[in-house]
Amino acid sequence: MNLEKVVFGFFILLAATLNFGFVIGDIDDPVHHNEFELFAAVVVNLIATVLKFGDRTQIGAIHLATSLVADLQLIAASIVWAYAAYAMPDGITPHAMASIVSLAGGALFANVVSVVLLVVETLSFHRR
Template sequence: MNLEKVVFAFVILLAATLNFGFVYGGIDNPAHHHLWELFAATTVNLIAVVLKFGDRTHIGAVQQAASLVALLQLFAAALVWFFMAPKDGGPPDVDALSSIVSLAAGALLANGVSVVILIADTTIQRR
């Protein structure tokens, strides 16, 4: 068993599940979307991007591109949260929250592509 591949697969799957956990719920209900979950999803996606540096294969390049797209979407969601949240520290209003969740949903799609590529790459590997 290759420990590097196990760690990478773990991080890719964790990024997708954290992102799903943030997106899941009513798009207009702040109780369903927590700031720390968005932070965790962004951090794990950043780790996934860093882990993929140095891979010179074509599948690795597509995997890296999908990870970068997810990271960009999550950074955009975090920026919207930062600039649109009330200054008293409360949750963002419905309009801002729907934008945040929509951006995170785009990142979830990119994470889904990463998972599909990971599964495809795993199935074509020879021993």
């Protein structure tokens, strides 16, 4: 067992699960979506991205690309949240919430691809 592989898999899965946890619920209901969960998703996604730096293989490149997509979507969701909460006169409306969750949902898709890649990589790795 390789600790590096454990950490790598842990962060990728955690990024996906946190993201999923944030997205699940009614899309326009602020009560169903926790801001701490979004924060955690952003942080864990960033860490997962950095962990993927410097893998020279083709699958490594796709891994990095999926993480960058997820980062982009989650950061966009956070910015929408901050803008809606502080800069809009009405605060977080159901409309703003729907935008935030759909952005995070896009990130979830990227994270799922990342997990699938991880599984494929693991399955194609033959134990000797």
